[in-house]
Amino acid sequence: MGDTVHRKGITLKEMCFRAVREHFSPQDSHSVLDLPRHLIQDLLPHLTVCQLYELQPALNQRGISTHPGWVVVLQDLRGHSFAMDVHTEEEARQEVMKLLFTLVFYGFRNHYVIKNSTNLKSQFFLRAAASCIRQFSLITGLQEPLQSLAAEQRPLLNLLEKRIQSVRISHGIDLLKRGTYAAVYVLHRLLDHGVATKLVVDVPCPIVLSWLLHGRGPQDVDLSLKKQMLSTKSSCDLSAIADGAICSPGLQTEASDDQENHVVPCKRSKVDSVSMEEQFLCGTFPQCDSPLGVCPWGQISGLEIEPCGSDSLRVLNSALPTFFCLRCLSLQSPSSFWESDVLDLAAALKQLSDSHRSSLTDLSIGVLPNAKLMEVLLDASPNVTSLQVEVQTLIWGPGFSPHHPQSATADMSELHLEKLKVKITALQTDLQFMTSVLRRCPHLTSLHIAGMRLPSGQSQKQLLTTLSESNHCLRILSLEDMKLSDCLSDIQNLLKDCKLEELRLKDCRLLENCSDKEERLQQLAAAVRSAASLHTLSLAQNRLAKDVCVLAELFSGSPESSVRRLDLSSNFIQPAELLEFATRLETRRPRHRLTLDLRRNPGDRDPDMWNAALTRLRPFCVLLVKGWKSTGTMVDHVSNM
Missing domain, CATH: 3.80.10.10 (Ribonuclease Inhibitor)
Known part of the structure; x- marks a missing residue:
């Protein structure tokens, strides 16, 4: 096939590729698969998302990767100047489908969706994307798509139930507002009936958080918040809930003179004596079809809260001592936590650890007001294997405590930490706290430190020496925004003493003030x-x-x-x-x-x-x-x- 230029500047080959794109059908896919290998590779960037998805299994059998095609779509979605960090075919496909599913499902429009609307509006695309994605964003402010998912698009919900591992709640949930019934039902299906075990909460509402946690892991939550939830029933007509309008598998929408998005349930009799109000507010769904007659309780093994304020932290602290199934916990605040909040969190983590039933292995906290609180958290959870913290030491910030009490004898017990990531925003950092932690972590395999600045005249040599002496299992080392210009010999020793597989020295001023670079x-x-x-x-x-x-x-x-x-x-x-x-x-x-x-x-x-x-x-x-x-x-x- 030649590259003869058409009068409009389009080659004959490109015209043929466009024709394949326009007239492709799964039934005729063999016509594409029979093409020479080099032509298929040239064709990939011209194919639609659905065509790439359809052809990928057969192309993989021929040893041809669809990675270039997915990357072109990703560049079109994000812009050509966006740096691509997807190195495998599966990574690229997952990223494309994750971005497009949310856009198409909720009806968001951007240049790519508009340009490819014919291909993306099909149910085939939504099913294909649903089979690839692992996280579902629950945007409760957009009721119509969720109403549809709970009704006529039930097969799509069934597929998501089998695939989604993480649910992100991006907007507030008014537990007693009729318009959110479908959202709560979808959440229930994914968390309690599906395989999802991770919950990402972007809603700064302690009442919603308490409702989400109750029964899905912790044995108890703050009882005062539970009472507060139940006390709100006077502000809403709960007869609709009592009639079973919350979680019917046959949800349908119909027009109403006085209520938009009215939900018509498929009713079933109550399965116990608990009032429907409490069943709804506590997360039970007796109206939902289940072979056991009663809905299961899906456990939460991963929890991420952002933003996490003091009220939400109080709810979590009440749940943590009995949150035995929790494996990963991430708490992010736009500003520094108060030191008292962090100490309360450490106390709750200590109770969980002392129960000897804790499953918690991954902990991520940001932003700590003091670097030394990192060791307080580690002492409270000595079995944690992965810790990620961000420290922001501001002189007049919250929680600043110049006279923070120090223990008479420092705890030097061995920690099980394998991965540690520390980002520090401070004018100066005390290096001793970091070397103290590192000496207690003989099993450390991955370390990332960013932004650690030392007082004038001090060097990072001691940090690198500690790694060489105490962390022989280290395989991944990433140092960022640090001055290492005087540490070349220490880096050389580290490469000899540790079997590093990955070394990242980003913005480390390696050649600064060097006479012979x-x-x-x-x-x-x-x-x-x-x-x-x-x-x-x-x-x-x-x-x-x-x-x-x-x-x-x-x-x-x-x-x-x-x-x-x-x-x-x-x-x-x-x-x-x-x-x-x-x-x-x-x-x-x-x-x-x-x-x-x-x-x-x-x-x-x-x-x-x-x-x-x-x-x-x-x-x-x-x-x-x-x-x-x-x-x-x-x-x-x-x-x-």
């Missing part, structure tokens, strides 16, 4: 080559610029580096410098295909030279190159700082 990079390259286990290296945002050429030595000499992914993004690498790097690397080709991240570098300064460099790299590299516009002068300024 080339020699320093040569020493780093030699250390990386000697680390046989290292397959990922990130030097993003280190102002490498023209010195990037030295990194071609990673793949020369003996031993040759095992690195398969190299991140050089945001280093102000100009086209001539990339061409020199490509020329050197071409004579020292890596033994494995190298994923090379060149995003947010000024390739548009000389597009021809930049493309010439990319052409040299493509035979042995997977290239990531988006994300820069030189018209943004601030980008240039930041990259040169």
Whole structure:
């Protein structure tokens, strides 16, 4: 098939691809599958989402990935300047379907949905997307789509019930407002009848949180809040609830003179003596079809609350001591928690841990007002294996306690922590608290620290020395926004003492105040080559610029580096410098295909030279190159700082 140019600038091949897109049908899919491999690969970016979904299994059997097609859709959805971080076919498909399902299901419109409305309005698309996505966003302010899901689109709800693992509640739920009945029913089906075990709550309402938690994990919640929920029944006509209007499997909508979205239930008799008001408010659904006659209670193993205020935290603290099925907990606040709130949380976590029935392994808290509270939380939950915290130390912020009491003897008992991520926003940080935690974590395999600034005259050497001495199991190390320009020898020791597989040094000012930048990079390259286990290296945002050429030595000499992914993004690498790097690397080709991240570098300064460099790299590299516009002068300024 030739590339003869049509009079409007469209090649004959492109015209044929458009015809395939317009006239494709699943029954004739063999016509596409019988095409030569190179033509199928050229065709993929022209196909619709439904066509990609339909063809993917058969193409995979031929060894052809649909990843390029999904990436084109993702770029069209997000914009071509958006940096893509989807490296596999499944990741790309999941991301596309997640974005499109919510847009199409709730009737949101953007340029992609409008342009492809014919293909996306079909029930086939919704079913295809529902079979891929793992999270469902419950937007209670949009009643009509949820009413439809509970009625005529019941087969779609049945499919979601089998696939959805996480439910996100994005708007408030008025538990006694007739218009939210369908939303509560859908929530009940996914959480109590489906496979969903994770709940994401974006609603700062303690009453709703108490209702959500009751019966789905904790043995008890704040009784005063339960009474408060029940006391609200006087503000609403509960006769509709008593008549079974909440969770009928035969929900239908009909017009009403005095009530929009009136729900007509399929009634069944009560299954116990509890009033319907309490059954609804406490989460029971006796009207819902179940082979057991009574609805099951779906346990919550993952809970994320954002934003989490003091009232919501009080509800959670009352539930935590008996929340035995909870495995993952994430609490995020737009501003720092009060120190007293964090201490109350630690006390509740301690009760849960002391019960010896706790399943909690993953904990994420943001924002802590004091870095030392991190160790307080760890002491309260010594069996947690993954901790993620954000610390924001503001002099006049909430919870500031300059005279925070210290224990007479520091607890140095061993912790089970395997993954630790700490982001710090502070003018200065006491390094001792971090090294103290690290010495207690001999099983640590992954560490990410960002923003740790030390007082003038101090160095991060002690941090790296502690890792070399105490954390021999470390496999992933990510240090960000830290000064490491005087720590090269410590990095070299770390690479010798730990079997690191991933090393990320982002914005670590590696070459700052260095008289011979080339020699320093040569020493780093030699250390990386000697680390046989290292397959990922990130030097993003280190102002490498023209010195990037030295990194071609990673793949020369003996031993040759095992690195398969190299991140050089945001280093102000100009086209001539990339061409020199490509020329050197071409004579020292890596033994494995190298994923090379060149995003947010000024390739548009000389597009021809930049493309010439990319052409040299493509035979042995997977290239990531988006994300820069030189018209943004601030980008240039930041990259040169």
